[in-house]
Amino acid sequence: MFDYIMQYQSEIWHAIGETFMMVGISIAAALVLGLPVGTLLYLCRKGQMYENRVLFAILNILVNVVRSFPFLLLVVFLIPFTRFVVGTAIGTLAASVPLSIMAIAYYSRLVEQSLLEVPKGVIEAASSMGASTLQMIVKFLYVEARSGLMLGLTTSTISFISYSTVMGIVGGGGIGDFAIRYGYQRFETEIMIFTIIIMLILVQAIQYTGSFMARVLDKR
């Protein structure tokens, strides 16, 4: 069986590379945009520092809409936008666009929840020291919430891997697509099982690493 699988070695490596690219871009989007959006959700919430009903309602609805969209439909729905951003709607890079939109919405919600766990007293102490908004966020909120932010990113990454498996429909490739094309459509069950094992190992490794880092970061 092993020899049999080895004949697809280069395809498998290629597919893994595509998955890493799609998931990597999504993680970057989650950090660069999901983190600020989640922070804004937190700050604008009722009873928080910058309570703002309108902005909160807009962000909240956007995040909910993206998250409740059936993912395949989101991919199709975003095709014009994807074409606008990367110039094409087909390929691994194009597939990363809807995945990143989902990533931003997904992670921002987890960021909001982690920040809500920071004790009010710490924020009060920060205000009493004359912290600016940026200092409050960077020196207090993110520091106290950092293990939650790390765990959230771990959970998100695992979801992104899961979402990335359907990207074959826009030619995104990845190991999910590989499993479907070879394992399912060509009835090569061994290939299917092998790729599932690869995914399992990948997810386990990410979960283990993420939990470990969250534990190391948590001094509370």
Added chain:
Amino acid sequence: MISLHQVSKTFVTSNSRFQAVDAVSLDVGAGEIHGIIGSSGAGKSTLLRMINLLERPDEGTVIVDGEDLTSMTAKHLREARRSMGMIFQSFNLVNNRTVSGNVAIPLEMAGIPKKERSERVREYLDFVGIVDKADEYPSRLSGGQQQRVAIARALVSRPKVLLCDEPTSSLDPQTTIGILDVLKHINRTFGVTVVIVTHEMNVVTSMCTTVSVMENGSLIHTFKADKGNTISSEDLSRMTATQTGVKVGETYV
């Protein structure tokens, strides 16, 4: 040093209004240790938090060190807050930073260079007697030790005023004495004006030079000890015994 003039605060929730502080005026002179006592819910914390505008009064003015905080811009207010330290019943340390990391925060925010920062941190940790714990995380410390860290953090920016909200209420009597000694020492060494909210009478008698009694959002007494003395327990029991039935605003001096 601190002058509150006719400050009021009403909390409005979706289905109720509650007047926590009702037209209070209070003057605290430079170098005093002023106690605010009264039963739970009387509005003590709200009044204290109005001194650094953590709670913005609906009406009235707050003047600290000659400056009117109520009319300041947000930026100016942040600067003014840097000359006022505050400590809390629950310490409110950043638990993911070490002891010295916590004390360094106000200096980092003020943009003080690293070398000077670590010298100042050491100096104040030494002052509160906890320099040996510099590299520990707060969760490894006792309550009394955590409060010392909080005091060092409040002092490191060399404030003129220190606001204390029940700083010893979660500590045992022995630890309380230690913390009160530190606060007295701060007052004597740096001339810092201290305002301390408490429900413990021994806090008042051991360190306060002036005291106010609050009830239902109003200050019903303000009392000043003879020069060089702290409030005596006789004064205190006389004040609290006549607490009900005394006209709002009446003052014993």
